[in-house]
Amino acid sequence: MKEELDTPAVLIDMDIVKENIQAYQKYCNGIGINLRPHIKTHKIPELAKLQLNEGAVGITCQKISEAEAIISEGGISDILITYNIIGQKKLMALKKLSKRANIAVVADSVYCLEGLSRAFEDSKKKLRVLVECDTGANRCGVISPSAALKLAKVISSNNNLIFGGLMTYPPISEPEKVNSFLAEAKDLIEKNGIKVETISIGGSPDMWKVKKIPIANEYRIGTYIFNDRSLLHRGVCKERDCALTVLATVVSTPTDYRAIVDAGSKVLTSDLFGLEDYGRVLSKPHLKICQLTEEHGTIISENPTGLKIGQQLKIIPNHACVVTNMLDSVIFVANEMPIKHQKVIARGKVW
Amino acid sequence: MKEELDTPAVLIDMDIVKENIQAYQKYCNGIGINLRPHIKTHKIPELAKLQLNEGAVGITCQKISEAEAIISEGGISDILITYNIIGQKKLMALKKLSKRANIAVVADSVYCLEGLSRAFEDSKKKLRVLVECDTGANRCGVISPSAALKLAKVISSNNNLIFGGLMTYPPISEPEKVNSFLAEAKDLIEKNGIKVETISIGGSPDMWKVKKIPIANEYRIGTYIFNDRSLLHRGVCKERDCALTVLATVVSTPTDYRAIVDAGSKVLTSDLFGLEDYGRVLSKPHLKICQLTEEHGTIISENPTGLKIGQQLKIIPNHACVVTNMLDSVIFVANEMPIKHQKVIARGKVW
Numbered sequence: 264m265k266e267e268l269d270t271p272a273v274l275i276d277m278d279i280v281k282e283n284i285q286a287y288q289k290y291c292n293g294i295g296i297n298l299r300p301h302i303k304t305h306k307i308p309e310l311a312k313l314q315l316n317e318g319a320v321g322i323t324c325q326k327i328s329e330a331e332a333i334i335s336e337g338g339i340s341d342i343l344i345t346y347n348i349i350g351q352k353k354l355m356a357l358k359k360l361s362k363r364a365n366i367a368v369v370a371d372s373v374y375c376l377e378g379l380s381r382a383f384e385d386s387k388k389k390l391r392v393l394v395e396c397d398t399g400a401n402r403c404g405v406i407s408p409s410a411a412l413k414l415a416k417v418i419s420s421n422n423n424l425i426f427g428g429l430m431t432y433p434p435i436s437e438p439e440k441v442n443s444f445l446a447e448a449k450d451l452i453e454k455n456g457i458k459v460e461t462i463s464i465g466g467s468p469d470m471w472k473v474k475k476i477p478i479a480n481e482y483r484i485g486t487y488i489f490n491d492r493s494l495l496h497r498g499v500c501k502e503r504d505c506a507l508t509v510l511a512t513v514v515s516t517p518t519d520y521r522a523i524v525d526a527g528s529k530v531l532t533s534d535l536f537g538l539e540d541y542g543r544v545l546s547k548p549h550l551k552i553c554q555l556t557e558e559h560g561t562i563i564s565e566n567p568t569g570l571k572i573g574q575q576l577k578i579i580p581n582h583a584c585v586v587t588n589m590l591d592s593v594i595f596v597a598n599e600m601p602i603k604h605q606k607v608i609a610r611g612k613v614w
Numbered sequence: 615m616k617e618e619l620d621t622p623a624v625l626i627d628m629d630i631v632k633e634n635i636q637a638y639q640k641y642c643n644g645i646g647i648n649l650r651p652h653i654k655t656h657k658i659p660e661l662a663k664l665q666l667n668e669g670a671v672g673i674t675c676q677k678i679s680e681a682e683a684i685i686s687e688g689g690i691s692d693i694l695i696t697y698n699i700i701g702q703k704k705l706m707a708l709k710k711l712s713k714r715a716n717i718a719v720v721a722d723s724v725y726c727l728e729g730l731s732r733a734f735e736d737s738k739k740k741l742r743v744l745v746e747c748d749t750g751a752n753r754c755g756v757i758s759p760s761a762a763l764k765l766a767k768v769i770s771s772n773n774n775l776i777f778g779g780l781m782t783y784p785p786i787s788e789p790e791k792v793n794s795f796l797a798e799a800k801d802l803i804e805k806n807g808i809k810v811e812t813i814s815i816g817g818s819p820d821m822w823k824v825k826k827i828p829i830a831n832e833y834r835i836g837t838y839i840f841n842d843r844s845l846l847h848r849g850v851c852k853e854r855d856c857a858l859t860v861l862a863t864v865v866s867t868p869t870d871y872r873a874i875v876d877a878g879s880k881v882l883t884s885d886l887f888g889l890e891d892y893g894r895v896l897s898k899p900h901l902k903i904c905q906l907t908e909e910h911g912t913i914i915s916e917n918p919t920g921l922k923i924g925q926q927l928k929i930i931p932n933h934a935c936v937v938t939n940m941l942d943s944v945i946f947v948a949n950e951m952p953i954k955h956q957k958v959i960a961r962g963k964v965w
Binding site: 267269270271272303325326346347349350351352353371372374375397401402403404405406512513514515516517518521523525528529530532533534535554556557558559561572573584585588589590591611613614 | 618620621622623654676677697698700701702703704722723726748752753754755756863864865866867868869872874879880881883884885905908909910912923924935939940942962964965
């Protein structure tokens, strides 16, 4: 692929991708926890397969339609969908999908379980369901170990469902709280004669602190494959570990202290994640992307920017997972050379 | 179309769309200014045609690839691309496109003009170029009337280009400043024997205050076709004028005071526009969408939310233009009934 790269473009450095996958798989192997990468970050089956080949036990999807797109490419057969599946159309799609792969889902309410049960009533295969727990992140999930027990009982006494264990998206930097919630829930449930097979936790910010939640036996994580500026800022990775960059061109230099690039909120997104600006310009720490409009990024600097119109810049975005979602395709790079345009296969799969 | 609507989905109320188009066209007719709607908001040729049929003089696009997608659907022939076109591939695409429609572009540098000139060197048709002015919004544009004159001279003395006039995206609520910049630039340029045909301004926040910039003769505007929560918050429209809503389903109610819907930042986006939360839930002013993760929206309330799992809600997003960009298709609604799935034809046109 020798063509001039038009901008804005999302570049994926495959050398760094492979290093990231290997390094974290090695870490998980070392502490004896299963790794189940979340494909929401890349939405590309080829990358999911790299993760599986390195030792991941399966993948995580956030939506049935994403799982469908990934499965359709072949070669992937074990998927946890970490979402309450609600509504007739989604339930029917889930049932259909479960014939093509080993699918497990999560639930945090009797309402959700009743729907799942009805959908699998006449199915030969039972559906594996994990109970989602809110261990402090204030997202979905039952808010107490006793509520987890209640749902575990509903699942294990249901003919169409199998109790698969517990799942949570832990709050950042509160491992003790998470461990004690999950340990208490496991204990309660097992005292009731129900085996808690999987305890699945996850999250990129605490990816190197998994040992602090020893009750868990599965880790779900998305961003680690690319890393991004929010993880860089938290000290979770180094700049050289960032595999995804947005290539942009300077299109205007209204003053010596301001330049405009052709990457705005429709590529970089408005995700700030607690940061003050919209990305880090590689090798140019003096530049600040202070504002995004839809198709423009404004770069300012206390000293002259030194930027020229036509010049291309690489930007590490604040949040990699939402950037891949903005484009129909990304560009794979190896040995610092673009090697192919890659469709973001599971993008645009709304439900 | 009688199917159950799956969520998240973007609904476009065509009755409101038509009222919005008519009302603003009437306003522009009343004050004698040309209307050139920006299709970045909807990216759908069918809606652009409604705008043209009502009296718009042409459309605005932000990217060549968007213009290409719109033109390919037929019936649209007058397009202003409000972007500095930089780089060989884009210039060649622009040249090709200019054979299929009346295309004008903007420029704010000699660098940009040189590229445009080279691209149109052997073209039968000259390219119309407006000089972009930074009248205070700190985006692209020359920062002084004298710099505008300089570029107007370069354009009008170039064999491949035609000077089309001045263009700016004005700062919000500073009409006097904008008018005086543009009046001074026009005066300077015309004193040099160069006619300033078009003076194009725009922007939704000040859409009802156009008379305060009497020097302008063209208005570009995108959001008015749908309106959104940011305009609602500014008092520019009423809730009943909001044509675009995100349909979401409650998927979890962890407590009486918290509910989770299936619309997160991959549908509503993280655009805050100075607001504190991520959208307005229709008919439920007590609810606050306090947090978005990628596929979940967290709704909280001081009193019990009253929400049930499975319940569908309509949300007015903070910024309509970025929401249509998240999905491959939207759903047109008329008489409060869904009538068709409509592809967002110019979405994903990166450059």
